[in-house]
Amino acid sequence: MKQPYKLLIAGLCTAAFACAALCPQTLKAQAEDEQQQIAKLVTEISQQQTQIVANQKLIDDKVAVVTESLRVAKIFVSRGGGASK
Numbered sequence: 001m002k003q004p005y006k007l008l009i010a011g012l013c014t015a016a017f018a019c020a021a022l023c024p025q026t027l028k029a030q031a032e033d034e035q036q037q038i039a040k041l042v043t044e045i046s047q048q049q050t051q052i053v054a055n056q057k058l059i060d061d062k063v064a065v066v067t068e069s070l071r072v073a074k075i076f077v078s079r080g081g082g083a084s085k
Helices: 002-079
Strands: none
Touching: none
16 A cells, blocks of 8 residues: 555655756746846836927927917007006
8 A cells, every 4th residue: 555655755756856847947937038028118118208208398398488478468468558467
């Protein structure tokens, strides 16, 4: 009766050693894949940040134009005798 248990234990030990030998390679491959995904995401975020900065500059320029137009309009209203707020 002890023979089947010895075979079972030997089989489990073999499976454990095989798993231990293969797991680090699998984990290393997963880590490398994750590193590549993170690098890709960092690049994408960097590009998005550059686009956000460019868009903010355009918004600031447009706000400056509108502000100047309002300033000029207030000057014309005050010279024309109209009510200025």
